[in-house]
Amino acid sequence: MSMNTITTKDGMQIFYRDWGSGQPIVFHHGWPLSGDDWDNQMLFFLQQGYRVIAHDRRGHGRSTQTTKGNDMDTYASDVAELAAHLDLKNAIHVGHSTGGGEVVRYVAQYGKGRVSKVAIISAIPPVMLKSAANPGGTPIEVFDGYRKALAANRAQFYLDVASGPFYGFNRPGATVLEGMIRNWWRQGMMGSALAHYECIKVFSETDLTDDLRKIDAPILIIHGDDDQVVPIADSAELSIKLVKNGTLKIYQGLPHGMFATHSEIINRDLLAFIQA
Template identity: 50%
Template sequence: MGYVTTDDGVEIYYKDWGPKDAPVIFFHHGWPLSADDWDAQLMFFVGEGFRVIASDRRGHGRSQQVWDGHDMDHYADDTAAVVKHLGVQGATHVGHSTGGGVVVRYITRHPEDKVAAGVLISAVPPLMVKTADNPDGIDKSVFDDFQKNTAENRSQFFHDVPAGPFYNYDQDGVEASDPVIDNWWRQGMMGGAKAHTDGIAAFSQTDFREEMKGIEIPMLVLHGEHDQVVPFEISGKKSAEILPNATLISYPGFPHGMPTTEAATINKDLLAFLRR
């Protein structure tokens, strides 16, 4: 565990576990969380002989709470700083939710790193917000409400999201876990309100469609069919159609936060992809 300073002077926190000569997996977390959200994957893949790396995005978790740079370009450049510092070029990059957008932007913005493969889990690409040429997207008012609630009463909102749609705990027959909800809240409240508010625009309004067409490396797309936060039909399904070399696995009933609640299944399918 340590810190690296980016070219624009931001301290980025990272975890680096496992043998230095082992195959590397770099994990990118979702909004508004931290590298801790990958606990179930970090422990599993270390046990399988991999070197695992996960960083907190700027303004999130233990990284510096700067007021600017909360966009996909800066997120990708911050990743490049960690990769360069640790010398882990050629890794497999795995992103959940917003982190999936970071994976796409890192691959396309930093071609000097010959990434081995990418994995998008419940990820925001290709484009979430509804526009004239993306008519089945989500109305911008939804994300405006997200920003309003984050800015005005973040503590309450960061309870309501995991207690409701993030893990499908608001659905009939789904038993809520208070510790899982509390851990989501803990991670969110570690970060900065400015980063979280700006990050909503980054994950909802960034258009990845054109750049995804040029990603030729193997890409695994994992998505829950009952994802209430990033709906499968507008995200995972479309990403698999756009990416030239994609493998899609969808899961009936799985929620947005499936790396936590469905870790056994996600880890198994990710391991199979890595050992293909």
Template identity: 65%
Template sequence: MATVTTSDGVNLFYKDWGPKDAQPVMFHHGWPLSSDDWDNQMLFFQSQGYRVIAHDRRGHGRSDQIDAGNDMDTYATDVAAIVEALDLQDVVHVGHSTGGGEVARYAARAARGRVAKVVLISAVPPVMIRSERNPDGVPADVFDGFRAALTTNRAQFFLDVPSGPFYGFNRDGAAVSQGLVKNWWRQGMAGSAKAHFDCIAAFSETDFTDDLVALTMPVLFLHGEDDQVVPISNSAHKAIKLVRNGTLKTYPGLSHGLFSTHPDVVNPDLLAFVR
């Protein structure tokens, strides 16, 4: 397997497809998944002549199941390690959900010339959890429920999430794909329960406001209007107001996992922005 070793000794698995002299598009997965969640988009962009890269976040997928560093600062540092090891320049970074937070934190700190554009899909910024500063955020007991379900029966929890709100399969008339449900479960169960537990705090409690303000490159926000996991009113509608050069595109009726359920809709919009 292709891996990059971080400064604290963690081996991060990554995929790197396509011409090495083509513009790179790097994909960042959501919780608790892996780089496999981007298979459709990686094949699509490679067919369009791009170099495509995706990695398994530490503790996820095929990367080391380390019990430390499951926080956004370390995730961003890990991204930088892969970018530097592969010497990637002018990269378009595409992040989904937790991966969107990872992208925002990395891109705000990246060295000049490393980042060309940013795409945040159903992403957690600016901050998910309810607080005095974010009174309309998601209540803390929702995330406590995630922790309890993960601790009690992670295997069942990782069936319930994709069978329900993640893909909107709990909606009346939804076209349920058991393949997507099983693939979500497969990816999740390959990772570390400790990393998944710790990452709940990372994606729900991290405040990305300053990161969004610091972004100077073009930023595209894509978000389903029926996102039950990262509600659009608490994320994209707020985040677009914080960036300097942002575009927001929303999709009526689509879910948190919209790029998996509707790649035929999302991929052309991604390609138009990347070009």
């Protein structure tokens, strides 16, 4: 096992973990987390004989807390530099939430000849923000609320998100996992407040419609129908209509962070898709 960094063309350090050998699976984390969010999947797929890779997006986790490049094009460019550095070919890219948007932009712009399959989980595409062209989207006031809460008291805001809608722990009868909440908070507080603040615009306003149309690789789109963060009707159910070779799988009653709360289900279905 190795833990390394690459230096991007604009001088940023991107931290990544690269374990094992075999066909590579690259995991892309959500906002405001780090590659640590994929610990369960990294261990599971390593034991299945895959090479597993997870990086910390710039401004997140252990990567450089940069004041520049906090945008989807740069996120995708960083992934392309990492893929080139590691000489990744025939790779499977798996992204959650904002990481799902990063995967879609990367595969559309840089994936030719390097990517075999794609999976996005509870992901932001096509675009989250409500507009005349996207009437079912989330109003700007919601994202302005995120920005206000982050700027006022980031530590409390992150605790509230992890304790509530992210994992569905605010639902009646939910089994609240304190360790999962603390780990979410730990990852969030490792990163840059500025990068996280600017990433709210990235995940809410980036339009990935054309990127979805460009993807030729098989893509699995999976989403819980009780996702309180990225509502399914304005994400997965629209994305599946835009891709050429896609499969939509909906999980009844599961939350935004279902790959963590229900890892045994998600890992099984990801493995079946990869092996198919």
